[in-house]
Amino acid sequence: MRYANPRHERLYRNVARGRGYRSHTLAALFLLTAHRKLWKNWCKAVDSKGIEWAAGRDSDPGWDGYALQRAALSINKSQARQVTLHQLADPAEYPQELLRLVITALVIAREEPKVIQDTFIRRRRGITC
Numbered sequence: 001m002r003y004a005n006p007r008h009e010r011l012y013r014n015v016a017r018g019r020g021y022r023s024h025t026l027a028a029l030f031l032l033t034a035h036r037k038l039w040k041n042w043c044k045a046v047d048s049k050g051i052e053w054a055a056g057r058d059s060d061p062g063w064d065g066y067a068l069q070r071a072a073l074s075i076n077k078s079q080a081r082q083v084t085l086h087q088l089a090d091p092a093e094y095p096q097e098l099l100r101l102v103i104t105a106l107v108i109a110r111e112e113p114k115v116i117q118d119t120f121i122r123r124r125r126g127i128t129c
Contacts, residue, residue: 002104004034004097011039015046016116025050026116027109028076031068034101038065053077067094071102075109 003009012033016026028051032042038061045055053073061069074083083102087093094102108116 001108002100004101007036008034019048021050021113023111023113023116024076024109026113027105028072030105030108031072031075031101035061035065035068037061038069041065042069051076064095064098067098068101071105075105 003012012030015029015033021029029046032046032051033039037059041059041061042051042056045052053076060066070081071083073081088099088102
């Protein structure tokens with residue numbers, strides 16, 4: 001699994017550890033925790049049931065954060081504004097490092113939640129917000 005950086009890996013594992021999220025929620029969390037400003041907007045909207053999308057704050061996370069947020073919404077909620085294949089193929093909208101994160105999130109969404117918990121989310125302690 002490719003993380004954006006070591007901070008992203010620690011944060012994602014701490015947020016997802018021990019919770020019974022479905023795989024699409026785990027994938028969305030992977031994307032939301034990849035960008036510091038984006039996570040700051042969404043960390044209070046995450047609880048034991050998942051992501052409360054209506055509770056997310058609307059401050060500007062920058063273009064990269066916005067692109068990851070749209071992809072997270074598209075993966076987690078079928079009625080969300082979808083990210084198109086054309087947008088994913090456009091290097092101006094999804095540069096290589098963002099595309100890698102989105103592809104990893106898609107792999108997470110395809111797996112069983114138990115596999116993700118056992119394989120990728122080890123027990124670590126730390127702050128989540």
